[in-house]
Amino acid sequence: MLISAIAASGRQVASAASPADIVFAQPGQLVSVNGFRLNLYCTGSGSPTVVFDSGWGDWAPAWSKVQPEIAKWTRACSYDRAGTGFSDPGPMPRTSVHIARELRTALHHAGIGGPYILVGSAFGGDNVRTFADLYMGEVAGLVLVDADPTDVEPESMREEEHRAHAGIPSDLRDCRNGIAEHRPQQTCAQQFFFRGLPEAAWSPELNAKVLEIAQTKVAMYDAYSSEMEQTASDETYLQQHRRSFGSRPIRVLTSGNHGVGHLETKPPDTPKHLKYEQETTLAETRWLELSSNAKQIFAHNSSEYIQFDEPETVINAIREVYDQTRRP
Numbered sequence: 001m002l003i004s005a006i007a008a009s010g011r012q013v014a015s016a017a018s019p020a021d022i023v024f025a026q027p028g029q030l031v032s033v034n035g036f037r038l039n040l041y042c043t044g045s046g047s048p049t050v051v052f053d054s055g056w057g058d059w060a061p062a063w064s065k066v067q068p069e070i071a072k073w074t075r076a077c078s079y080d081r082a083g084t085g086f087s088d089p090g091p092m093p094r095t096s097v098h099i100a101r102e103l104r105t106a107l108h109h110a111g112i113g114g115p116y117i118l119v120g121s122a123f124g125g126d127n128v129r130t131f132a133d134l135y136m137g138e139v140a141g142l143v144l145v146d147a148d149p150t151d152v153e154p155e156s157m158r159e160e161e162h163r164a165h166a167g168i169p170s171d172l173r174d175c176r177n178g179i180a181e182h183r184p185q186q187t188c189a190q191q192f193f194f195r196g197l198p199e200a201a202w203s204p205e206l207n208a209k210v211l212e213i214a215q216t217k218v219a220m221y222d223a224y225s226s227e228m229e230q231t232a233s234d235e236t237y238l239q240q241h242r243r244s245f246g247s248r249p250i251r252v253l254t255s256g257n258h259g260v261g262h263l264e265t266k267p268p269d270t271p272k273h274l275k276y277e278q279e280t281t282l283a284e285t286r287w288l289e290l291s292s293n294a295k296q297i298f299a300h301n302s303s304e305y306i307q308f309d310e311p312e313t314v315i316n317a318i319r320e321v322y323d324q325t326r327r328p
Contacts, residue, residue, distance in 0.1 A: 248293065262303055
């Protein structure tokens with residue numbers, strides 16, 4: 001019912017003029033990576049290239065408010081991780097090491113060499129930090145958009161988060177089986193992708209396409225199940241491969257509302273929730289130790305989706321990193 005309503009309203013808008021985010025409602029450049037294809041959206045021109053990786057349950061449309069602005073002054077590339085969005089399924093398990101290697105291969109096969117300014121949101125922060133560990137020579141700078149700091153949290157907090165997430169892969173597989181049997185559930189799309197659908201920051205056309213993918217793409221549920229199952233090993237990898245960025249600029253964007261998708265549905269400020277947010281903010285602060293040119297920037301009126309609620313904060317942070325990488 002919902003998808004029909006969104007599609008109908010989308011046709012009305014499209015008859016007047018296509019919205020700016022319509023690019024994310026269709027495949028971009030499908031780049032071959034070791035036998036499968038990743039969907040890449042690269043816009044603008046210039047160097048260093050800004051490369052975006054989205055959070056768990058998200059794909060390229062997460063950057064619809066930010067990428068067009070970045071593309072006005074340098075090349076900007078977002079993409080769908082293997083199995084998600086318009087990308088083909090990739091090999092299992094879906095670890096951050098696999099993800100980082102696949103992204104670099106796709107960029108090189110598309111003729112987009114470094115240096116790169118890496119931008120990661122939530123789980124995407126694990127992936128871009130892993131990319132930097134593997135290919136530091138190709139990295140110009142780093143912007144973490146309320147990235148998941150689980151690997152630098154107190155051990156008790158990390159274990160509690162793992163327990164809270166333990167049932168998610170099983171729930172995803174239930175949804176996956178429903179889609180495979182052509183009986184998709186609206187609650188699956190609402191529960192697992194972005195911060196619920198429809199997304200107010202998007203056009204009706206993009207909402208319709210994202211919901212269609214969420215209700216039909218079996219491989220996406222497999223990919224996200226595996227990503228969730230691998231987070232503990234991803235965090236261990238990052239703990240064991242913590243390396244200096246030297247003087248490369250790092251900007252850490254912190255909302256103080258980590259895990260909160262919408263401010264209007266923010267959990268009550270119980271002592272437990274306040275402690276969680278304080279510990280998360282403190283954990284993100286630990287990334288400042290990675291570079292002699294690092295700064296934490298606070299988005300005071302935003303959910304963890306800073307790129308939707310305060311896109312200018314993300315744009316300004318990327319611009320700051322870009323300008324510093326361009327200095328002699």
